[in-house]
Structures are given as C-alpha cells and as structure tokens.
Amino acid sequence: MKVAVSVLGLAAIAAAHGYHEEDQTPIEGPHNALWYNTLPGDGGTQADSVFSGISTFGRIQYHPCLTSRSVKYDIAFIGAPFDTGTSYRPGARFGPSGIRQGSRRLNLYLPLCSRRVGFSGGYNVPLKANPFNSWAKVIDCGDIPVTSYDNGYALQQIEDGHNLLLSRAPYTDADKPGPAKKDRTLPRLITLGGDHTITLPLLRSINREYGPVSVIHFDSHLDTWKPKVFGGSPSQQASINHGTYFFHAAQEGLLANDSNIHAGIRTTLSGPSDYENDGYCGFQIVEAREIDKIGTDGIIKKIRERVGTEKPVYLSIDIDTLDPAFAPATGTPETGGWTTRELRTIIRGLEGINLIAADIVEVAPAYDTNAELTTMAAADTLYEVMTLMVKKGPLSGMKEKEERLELKA
Template structure:
C-alpha cells in the first residue's frame, strides 16, 4: 500500500507539472546521487540526483549556487548577491549585521516551484543571466572607518569584473565596459555610502532611488553631533556625505515612502540641497501606487540608477524587524507593486538594508518581505538584459 501511495503521488505531481510552464519548469536538481532510487529500489526511476528539500541544505539567496567570489575570480556572473554584515552605524536598534543571513533564510522558498515571477512574466532563475550568491564581505565590528573601506573595496572587486554574458560588448561604465550587477544584503543603511563610492568609481555620479521612511540626508552636526569624523558617518547622514563627495547625479534622485518626524520643515531644505525629490508615504492614499511609480520614473529617466531599499519603508505590521521602525508605512504588496513598476530602468546595482532578524516574529515576516522584494529587483535586472544592450550613446546623463 505504501508503494502504491508513493506512485500515486508521483503520478499526480507529474500531471501538475505537465500543465505548467512548458518552456521553463523543471525539477530542482541536487547533489545527492540516486538516494530516492536506493531507498525505494522497487520503484522505477532514472537513477538521477535528488535535490535538497526547501528546509534543508545551506542557505543561499533563493538557493542559488554559492561561490566565494572574493577568495577567487574563477567564476564569472551577470548578477551576484553579496552580504555586508555591518550595523555599528545605527542610532536605535542594532542587529542588522545578521541581515544577510536572515534574508537568505527568508528566501528559501523563492525557487521552490521553479522561480517564475508571474506579474513580471519572467523567471530570473532560468534565463540568459548567470546568477550567484557570492557570500559576505568580511566586515570588522570594531572600527567603522575600516569596515566602510572593506565594504567599498569588496563591492568594487565584484562590480568591476568581466560578466559571464557579453563581456566583450561595449557598456556604459566609465571605461566603456559591460559590467555585472551586484545586489547587496545589508547591514544598516550606512553601507550605502561605500557602495555608492564603488558604483560611482565605475559609472560616474549616479541617480538614486531610495525607498525609506527617513530622509538620511541629515547634516552630521544635527544627526549624531559629529564628535569625530568617524561618528559623522552613520545611517542618517550617508547621503549628506555622498552629495558632498560628488557621488550623486544632481536633481535626479528621489526618496519614496518618507514619513519620519522632523525638527522642522527646514529639514526638507537640506534634502533638496542633496538633490532629492520626496514622495511621502501618505501620498499612496491620493495618487495610488501608479502615481508613485510615475513620479519615480519621471525623476530618474534613462540614467544609470542605484536602488536602495530600507525595509522600514514597510509598516512595522509587515516588517517589525528593523532598526528604526515607523508606523504608517506601505504594505509588502504595495512596495512590491511599486518596485515592479520600475521595470525597464537602468539599475546598475541595488541594496536592501536595516533587516534585523532578532526583532522578527517566528513567522519570519521581515526576512521574507526583504527576500521577496529583491526577487522583484532581480527579475527586473534580468528582463532589462545585459548592461551592454539597448543603451544609446550620449544618454549617460552625468
């Protein structure tokens, strides 16, 4: 009876798969040679490999192949996930150093049924792009200045390698090369400063789409008091420094999801000084997701774009595990809808930050929300194609 039950289950599963995506659907392969066949040797089988269950095996983002890219350059990639476990620039709750591992844990089910993104009509796990999880940058927790340097150099080492696809095609980096794209798992939001330094070294001043409940353009003397040069760089001031260092493309940057309290309306003046337009979180009640998407797309146009997503863009009901939660935020569905609406933009790199798993629920609400949002970002990058394609001379915009 047991054998008949197993055979019935396998037959039913085969029927379901047969009516799925005929072009892409295939079982996830794994490293375990013929374990199913050996355990049930009376059941006909092809003696193939047996994949890990979704709850077993080593955690990588979306169960992607892992390669220690900072230890070896033997593997090429088109998109790489990289962790930056840093949280000593936060002003409230620490814990985002565990964000990269938490997000990977929250991403386990992304590829369970084959990884097809239905709204975007694409499968980022089964496409032209070679995608890897490159592990984490080794970041010290004892010296912020040195940690920031480690993040910048680690990111730039991955960003400036030849991609797996179209490596010899002309691209729109400053050197005229096609480069891979890096998606960084944070880490508190301080990490965006060294990441922007890396991206700007490769592309020149960059336009930024910033999802957050906070402005993060505070002057150091206002946010943190700036008793030392090291203390002046934190998760509330990094955009101030990015502007001062010439990393940002002027008048093409935008915040979305803002709802923080301020010392006064003059705080917005500094935000404009750093080249940002603001979309308040509450605007979703009047212009909807479509209106927010329209504002963002009009602001950045066809320029190279860096995407930075603070998980506190979401309301704490959807993402409680974050360093500085603010009520009145968007739902996970709304954020994913808005991100999907940015399809076609020229994202050269991205990050998601401020995921602090220790404050999450047992249901892993925050880490799953972060992983699912990056699933949208990853799909958009794949649909856009290699960075060498569909780019016209003279449209760099810097």
C-alpha cells in the same frame, strides 16, 4: 499500480498548467544514492528539501568570489554585515544571514514522483519571468568580511570588497560595450545589509566604475542630515552614520544632480525646513501618505519621471519603508508605512529602468517574530529587484540603446 496512476495524474495536472519538460528544468542535487526511480529510464540526483541545506539567497549556487578572481556572474548577491552606524536599534549585522533564511522558499521545489513532471519554481507571475532560470548567471558570493571595531576601516572594507566584485567582467557579453567607464560592461551586485551607512561605501564603489549615478531611495527617513545636526559630529568617523550618508555622498559628487528620489518618507522632523534642507542633495520627496491619494500607480509615475529610463540608476531599499506591522525587525521603525504588497507592486512598476546595482538594509532579525516576517519581506522585495534586472537584459544593451538614440538624434 497505485504509483503509476499517481504519476499519470500528476503528469496530467502538469500538462494542464503548462508545465512542459522542454521548458521546465527539474532541480537536481548531490544525493545520488537517495534518488528513487518511479518510471523506467528515470535517473538523476535528489535535491535538498526547501527547508534543508545551506542557506544562500533563493538557494542559488554559492561561490567564494572574494577569494577567486576567476568566478564570473551576471548578478551576484553579497552581504555587508555592518551595524555600528545605527542611532537606535543595532542588530543589522545579522541581516545578510536573516535575509538568506527568509529567501528559502523563493526557489527549488521538486516533486519526488518523477523528473518528468519536476519543476524549479521561482517564476514571477506579475513580471512574467523566472529570474532563476534565464540568460543570467546568478550566484551568491557570501559576505564581505567587516570589522566591528573600527567604522572607518569597516566602510573601506565594504567599498573595496564591493568594488572587487563589481569591477570584473560579467559572465555574459563581457566583450560588448556597456554603460560603465571606458564603455565597459559590468555585472550587477545586490547587497544584503547591514545598516544604511553601507550605502555610502557602495556608492563610492559604484562611482569608481560609473561616475555619479541617480538614486532611488525607499525609506521612511531622509538620511540626508548634516552631521552637525544628526549625531553632533564629534569626529569625522562619527559624522558618517545611517542618517548622514547621503549628505556625504552629495558632498563627494557620487549623486547625479536633481535626478534622485526618496519614496515612503514619513519621518519626524524638527520643522518644514528639514525638507527644504534636503534639496541640497538633489532629491525629490514622495511621502508615504501620498499613496492614499495617488495610489501605487501615482508613486510609480513620480519615480519613473524623476530618474528616467536611460541613465544608470542605483536602488537602495530600507526595510523600514514597510509599516512595522509587516516588518517589525528594523533599526528605526516608523508607523504609517506601506504594506509588503504595495512595496512589491511599486518595485515591479520600475520595469525598464536601468538598475545597475541595489541594496536592502536595516533588517535586524533579532526583533522579528518567530514567523520571520521581516526577513521574508526583504527577500521577496529583492526577488522583484532581481527579476527586473533579468528582464532588462545584459547591461551591454544599455550602451547599444544609447548609440541608437545618438544616431537617431
């Protein structure tokens, strides 16, 4: 009798909060023998607890995408465990696994009382969407195998691995025209770094499919340094690192001119000329301290005005955008950064922008606290990015919108 009362009570609470069986899917798992029925007619399987099981991003399904060309998806997470392009703290090679660990609580909750009042979690309240339960097939593809002994070869591995996943047909609307070359519709990839050097091979991969793209760059550092200034450039391989990759991207024609933006900048400079020299890469600069005067809405407005809402946009997020109080585990920490709440608010303000791919980098778990502050902040930031992509809809819609605008003109 006590069990029946409990179940009825929970059902009433669920109804009061709008959790209805027709729009809330309970989580199931592989453990048939461990499911205990609490109401007649109930069945199913028992899912892992949020603190157990193998870690994938947000506990989504894992597929070894690099070994199977038949796997299709709309959004895929892929790791790039590379950190030999750093100038200060190494350790971001453990970033992908750390971020996945920090993402455990984003999804997969299941009350044991009854499937009738079960729910999957993952609903993004500010954005009013559940990226884990939508039109999009979202999976975790694991990590790109990356050597730690040869930077040049490692960057080629990252480019080729990313492109192998990017260039295949998506799960949804594969036959509809999209914004990629030859009017193709492609899936979206979210890459878990790795130090920021990985953005260069990722942009090279993007360029192979889209051509030059606009970039939104969240960071405390410019990362547009000329190799002879940053690192001395004793060799071609040494000239590519986490402070120079945007210089190389600009030189290679990977960036759409004058439509790129840095946000969160607060780096130490040799002088004002460093900002002037940044101009050759086509970036506008938004300093971290500007938030004190114009607030998060002002930062959002600057970004949206710079990149627009029509063209393909790549989003790169260095976790050191956050103040070390909120994200201590990073390669080159800088005080005076934004809070986790501020960054997430700004990311949410990018709704409607055509994000075709994204990365988060410089998460070095060895420098984190036992509370996993940095890895959770990184995971939660990507949760916002993932939600934006889901709310935007399939990339095929971008091409349809472009065609409508052309007809109107």
